[in-house]
Amino acid sequence: MNVQSLASHGLSDDEVAHYHEHGYVIPRWRLPADRLERMRADLDTLLASNAAVGSDSMFCPHITGGGTQGLKGSNIWLEHASIPEILDSVGQLAGSDFLLWGTTVFGKPAGTGKRVPWHQDGEYWPIRPLATCSAWIALDDATPENGCLRVIPGSHKQRRLRAHTRKDSPDLVLNQELNAEEFNEADAVDIVLEAGQISLHDVYLVHGSEPNRSDKRRAGYVCRYMPTTSHFDHAYGAELQKRSGQVDFANRALWLMRGRDVCGLNDFQIGH
Numbered sequence: 001m002n003v004q005s006l007a008s009h010g011l012s013d014d015e016v017a018h019y020h021e022h023g024y025v026i027p028r029w030r031l032p033a034d035r036l037e038r039m040r041a042d043l044d045t046l047l048a049s050n051a052a053v054g055s056d057s058m059f060c061p062h063i064t065g066g067g068t069q070g071l072k073g074s075n076i077w078l079e080h081a082s083i084p085e086i087l088d089s090v091g092q093l094a095g096s097d098f099l100l101w102g103t104t105v106f107g108k109p110a111g112t113g114k115r116v117p118w119h120q121d122g123e124y125w126p127i128r129p130l131a132t133c134s135a136w137i138a139l140d141d142a143t144p145e146n147g148c149l150r151v152i153p154g155s156h157k158q159r160r161l162r163a164h165t166r167k168d169s170p171d172l173v174l175n176q177e178l179n180a181e182e183f184n185e186a187d188a189v190d191i192v193l194e195a196g197q198i199s200l201h202d203v204y205l206v207h208g209s210e211p212n213r214s215d216k217r218r219a220g221y222v223c224r225y226m227p228t229t230s231h232f233d234h235a236y237g238a239e240l241q242k243r244s245g246q247v248d249f250a251n252r253a254l255w256l257m258r259g260r261d262v263c264g265l266n267d268f269q270i271g272h
């Protein structure tokens with residue numbers, strides 16, 4: 001892999017083409033060492049102040065008011081979701097007008113980190129029309145041994161949600177699993193990242209990850225950016241929340257990251 005610490009930023013034409021063709025891309029750009037160090041220290045603080053939550057999935061650490069998990073978040077995670085180089089890349093993929101509507105730390109602990117079931121992100125989200133580019137930032141090295149993200153390249157292309165089944169299991173990080181006949185696991189590609197690298201993926205991409213049975217933590221911080229041509233529908237979010245029982249979408253705060261609210265329907269007051 002061609003890993004560089006580039007002074008310039010943004011995606012190359014090849015990287016943009018890779019994203020559209022395969023539904024994900026690992027850019028050559030990576031976080032500067034000082035940013036990575038700060039994020040890892042902030043993760044230590046987050047983990048220490050939320051010992052009761054468990055680190056497999058910590059929803060919205062960038063929001064300070066707590067969500068359904070009662071997570072004690074910090075503005076610092078909003079700042080980490082505003083890294084200009086990442087926003088530049090997202091802008092190339094999602095267009096010049098987009099907002100941040102969510103973040104999650106998937107902090108798979110060594111030895112006990114749980115499986116993330118195969119899924120499409122869109123299955124869970126109250127966004128119409130469905131659109132989001134997720135930036136997954138590796139805070140640790142992510143390898144097959146510690147449960148790196150796995151994706152099915154090209155699975156985003158039909159732009160449709162496939163059939164999922166709800167599974168409430170203490171062994172799973174999320175509770176909607178893609179039905180086995182909807183994809184072929186043999187097509188999966190491991191997203192192997194060094195700490196400080198990122199991957200970007202499309203809302204329709206089929207992905208998941210294995211448990212962490214290794215002795216190395218595998219933490220990632222993912223930021224969800226949505227073009228403002230789409231509407232984050234808080235009312236529909238309240239329904240989804242009842243159905244999934246996992247995440248607070250009804251009161252979710254939105255942050256305009258670039259440009260303007262093109263559809264004019266997004267509510268930037270709720271949750272602030």
Ligand SMILES: O=C(O)CCC(=O)C(=O)O
Nearest residue numbers: 106116121149209220222
């Ligand atoms: O970190 C993981 O293993 C899962 C991440 C994921 O499902 C996502 O970012 O959409």
